[in-house]
Amino acid sequence: MKKIIHRANTRGHADHGWLNTHHTFSFGSYYDPTRTNFGMLRVLNDDIVTGGAGFGKHPHDNMEIVSIPLSGSLKHEDSMGNASVIKTDDVQIMSAGTGIMHSEFNPNHNEAVNFLQIWVFPKERNIEPRYGQKTFDPAGRVNQIQTVVSPDKEGEALWINQDAYFSLGNLEAGTDLTYDLKSPNHGVYVFTLSGSVEVAGEQLGKRDGLGIYEIDKLDIKATENADILLIEVPMSSRG
Incomplete structure (x- = not known):
């Protein structure tokens, strides 16, 4: 990690x-x-x-x-x-x-x-x-991850010309989530829009960011009501 x-x-x-x-x-x-x-x-x-x-x-x-x-x-x-x-x-x-x-x-x-x-x-x-x-219906991200951008042209999310995924979450205090990465060559940038979350042993407050890679999944815990943005991207042009 x-x-x-x-x-x-x-x-x-x-x-x-x-x-x-x-x-x-x-x-x-x-x-x-x-x-x-x-x-x-x-x-x-x-x-x-x-x-x-x-x-x-x-x-x-x-x-x-x-x-x-x-x-x-x-x-x-x-x-x-x-x-x-x-x-x-x-x-x-x-x-x-x-x-x-x-x-x-x-x-x-x-x-x-x-x-x-x-x-x-x-x-x-x-x-x-x-x-x-x-x-996007905000109910679709209450205590769960809602993917809003992806490379899948046929999915519900908006299509992006990259192997990237943007996801939103609106989490109540105490909520635990696990985010599974799509590729071992990817990383995830966690951006806290409001509230606070604990990710990879780090406490993140409003507008804090954490980039994390060389992982296959990410555990997220809302330490208070929180809105988060997850941006999963290849760490190199080879994906």
């Missing part, structure tokens, strides 16, 4: 007025050579955008981009012609592939939006860009 802990207060931080953001991994003006990625997981940004503000149209290519709103709503528009709003219980994914332009704005002038912006290196490069979003 190998693990790396990123406490909430060690993340990179930038406050642009309209955007208050924390970076688990190196991003923008924040650079830490020891925190550039966790396997195929490249970016985990915790963004708060004020009412009526947002990111203007900008490009991406060859990256899998997942957005998970935690509160408020976010309006998305892109060069493929998609225009939609995502909110709590929605998950959005873009395969940037050969290239895409998109913008993200907070359509509510009286309420901030807090969302996670997550980047994963793709399995196949230069694919045709694609977009997807889905609303």
Whole structure:
């Protein structure tokens, strides 16, 4: 077993007025050579955008981009012609592939939006860009793991161009869960959205992160009511 802990207060931080953001991994003006990625997981940004503000149209290519709103709503528009709003219980994914332009704005002038912006290196490069979003029933993650992103094109989760799995859990205090990894070459990044959990002998509080690999399963115990995000990724490009 190998693990790396990123406490909430060690993340990179930038406050642009309209955007208050924390970076688990190196991003923008924040650079830490020891925190550039966790396997195929490249970016985990915790963004708060004020009412009526947002990111203007900008490009991406060859990256899998997942957005998970935690509160408020976010309006998305892109060069493929998609225009939609995502909110709590929605998950959005873009395969940037050969290239895409998109913008993200907070359509509510009286309420901030807090969302996670997550980047994963793709399995196949230069694919045709694609977009997807889905609303997930929160009852499906009460004291259990709800997979919301996976490489299975036929499953209930959103498809990702990588052997990666995103899962959410809403756990009551005292709940014990075991998460089974899909491959011995994978690792799991545990990100605590709220509350606290005990994982691999570590106590994780709100916005703490733990990357763990060279394991086949992960035991999780909620030490108080908690919301968690699990991101399982290959630890190398070979999966």
